[in-house]
Amino acid sequence: MEFTIKSGSPEKQRSACVVVGVFDNRKLSLSAELIDRASNGYISEIIRRGDMEGKLGATLLLHNVRGTLADRVLLVGLGKERDFRDKEFRQGIRNAVKLLNETGSYEAVIYLTEEKVKRREVAWRVEHAVVVAMDAVYRFEQMKSEPAEVRRPLRKLTLSVPQRSDLTAGEAAAARGLAIANGMDFAKDLGNLPGNVCTPRYLAERAQELARQFPDVKVTVLERPQIEALGMGSFLSVTNGSDEPPRFIVLEYEQSQRKQKPLVLVGKGITFDTGGISIKPAADMDQMKFDMCGAASVLGTFRTIAELKPKLNLIGLIPACENMPSGRATKPGDIVKTMSGQTVEVLNTDAEGRLILADALTYAERYEPEAVVDIATLTGAMVVALGHVASGLFSNSDTLARALLAAGDDAYDRGWQPPLWEDYQEGLASNFADFANIAGRAGGSITAACFLSRFAKKYDWAHLDIAGTAWKEGKEKGATGRPVPLLATWILAHESAA
Ligand code: BES
Ligand code: MN
Ligand code: ZN
Numbered sequence: 409m410e411f412t413i414k415s416g417s418p419e420k421q422r423s424a425c426v427v428v429g430v431f432d433n434r435k436l437s438l439s440a441e442l443i444d445r446a447s448n449g450y451i452s453e454i455i456r457r458g459d460m461e462g463k464l465g466a467t468l469l470l471h472n473v474r475g476t477l478a479d480r481v482l483l484v485g486l487g488k489e490r491d492f493r494d495k496e497f498r499q500g501i502r503n504a505v506k507l508l509n510e511t512g513s514y515e516a517v518i519y520l521t522e523e524k525v526k527r528r529e530v531a532w533r534v535e536h537a538v539v540v541a542m543d544a545v546y547r548f549e550q551m552k553s554e555p556a557e558v559r560r561p562l563r564k565l566t567l568s569v570p571q572r573s574d575l576t577a578g579e580a581a582a583a584r585g586l587a588i589a590n591g592m593d594f595a596k597d598l599g600n601l602p603g604n605v606c607t608p609r610y611l612a613e614r615a616q617e618l619a620r621q622f623p624d625v626k627v628t629v630l631e632r633p634q635i636e637a638l639g640m641g642s643f644l645s646v647t648n649g650s651d652e653p654p655r656f657i658v659l660e661y662e663q664s665q666r667k668q669k670p671l672v673l674v675g676k677g678i679t680f681d682t683g684g685i686s687i688k689p690a691a692d693m694d695q696m697k698f699d700m701c702g703a704a705s706v707l708g709t710f711r712t713i714a715e716l717k718p719k720l721n722l723i724g725l726i727p728a729c730e731n732m733p734s735g736r737a738t739k740p741g742d743i744v745k746t747m748s749g750q751t752v753e754v755l756n757t758d759a760e761g762r763l764i765l766a767d768a769l770t771y772a773e774r775y776e777p778e779a780v781v782d783i784a785t786l787t788g789a790m791v792v793a794l795g796h797v798a799s800g801l802f803s804n805s806d807t808l809a810r811a812l813l814a815a816g817d818d819a820y821d822r823g824w825q826p827p828l829w830e831d832y833q834e835g836l837a838s839n840f841a842d843f844a845n846i847a848g849r850a851g852g853s854i855t856a857a858c859f860l861s862r863f864a865k866k867y868d869w870a871h872l873d874i875a876g877t878a879w880k881e882g883k884e885k886g887a888t889g890r891p892v893p894l895l896a897t898w899i900l901a902h903e904s905a906a
Pocket of ligand 1: 681683699756758759760761785786787788789791846852875876
């Protein structure tokens, strides 16, 4: 979809559709008011008849409204004006775009971006309008023999800003929103692809394709012999049972003129998680194709950054493999040696994410990073704790945690921080190795983070457990593209002057 920014009166737009808001209860927004005046009170007449109360989620499409130059006027309910915040703004945009995409308009001018949202500037409204619009029209059809075609898809959206002086900021915000949305789409596609297509080799190929498309991104793919030479015994123990070869993908974006320490992203790339010998129950196991969504978010974020070209240094690390049972698979009780030298007793082969991340976190040391953030669909317990709203955010640095929480709040891709106190470390004790890969059931997401923390001692580190946020279940089953918005927002705040 194409986006442009404009400033001007709604009644004067020559467009397939002009979109204006109505607040609950029957209160016209300023732009709806202008259309009402131009049409001699046609809008207020409709509202008086009770066809649009302004409830959030309501839409009403009008044709040939006199006094206006557009073919259609779409009224969008925005809820109570004093409750109009991030969520309501985004919902209003989503409802409008869904309706436009499913009806005849191939282009439209949206005035909802002129409405005041508490604590947010015009740039925020534009950026989020673009991200939400792209999300609303996203479809994953590449595996269908006959993709369901949208008859007249929405191709072009013009976002209105209150003043001409807002145009420059609006355009920059739209570009930012589009780059974030493109990164999310990339992450969604990778997540939605089945395990028989999206293998470790496939992930590596897509990374290399990204590097061809964006020459600022350099990609190196390590194969088994190189992974062995590095001593990544923990990573390799997970891939033992699989016939698909593992890959360790390294992405580098180095655009800061100054010698700035890089930010490092580490993404869990389990392209299918059966649990291994500690095999998972059959119900819903298909969802374990999403177990590479951490990796997908790293690739998606790289796409966003490559498109926006900020001056900063960014590294991406992706250990990618399958977790399968077989005669060669790692068994409960097996002891593996990590790249850090620490030994781990694998008490449950289904706690595999932390085993592959451990070696990637050690590999990250060579970059002397400013900060390392790993992203992983790590624990079912995280879904129990936070549901599908917030990602778990754990850190050994309060400063880093605060920055990531703030970025998540800005991006409407929020994290929430449970404690990572020493007291939780005790559960990982082992009688046979340095420590085990699981503790008891209680506090499972925290003890998983505790395990990772033992490999992240040399730098500021944070861990995002996205088990509940990376994909949706049920009728809308599919990858969400999260936490690309959080990561991109956090990274873009690091742009240096040179
Ligand atoms: N990939 C799963 C975590 C997961 C499960 C994410 C369900 C989303 C939905 C991870 O590898 C795993 O299996 N974790 C185990 C850890 C346990 C064995 C300590 C879990 O959460 O059950
Ligand atoms: Mn598992
Ligand atoms: Zn897993």
